[in-house]
Amino acid sequence: MPTVLRWGPYRAFFYSNEGSEPAHVHVRSGDMEAKFWLHDLSMAVNAGFPLHEIGGIIRHLRSHRDELLGAWNDHFRN
Template identity: 40%
Template structure:
């Protein structure tokens, strides 16, 4: 489960088993977890986060989208 970024107490990562889904990032921390699609950036699901955390997760994802996509493609290219 590669961690791509840690910011505001939230870990942004993905799982090796995610390879059959469109590119996305998971966010965990502050008592919650979420999944955000990267193309386009859109909240897929969330649980336990405050609305202020969800807003921040979307902002961070927008700011680091290219980095997240690069890490996604690099990781899954290495698996195959």
């Protein structure tokens, strides 16, 4: 479960057993977690984040999308 980005209370990471899925990142803060597809930064799953917080998370992920895609490709050897 490599962490690829940290900011404020958030940690963006991959689950190592999910390489067969399209590129995505999980974001966790406390006991909340959400999954975002990297091709369009749409939210796939939300477990606990209030909706008003999701927009800020997506904006931050968008500003680091190239870095996140590079980390995905490096980790899963794509």
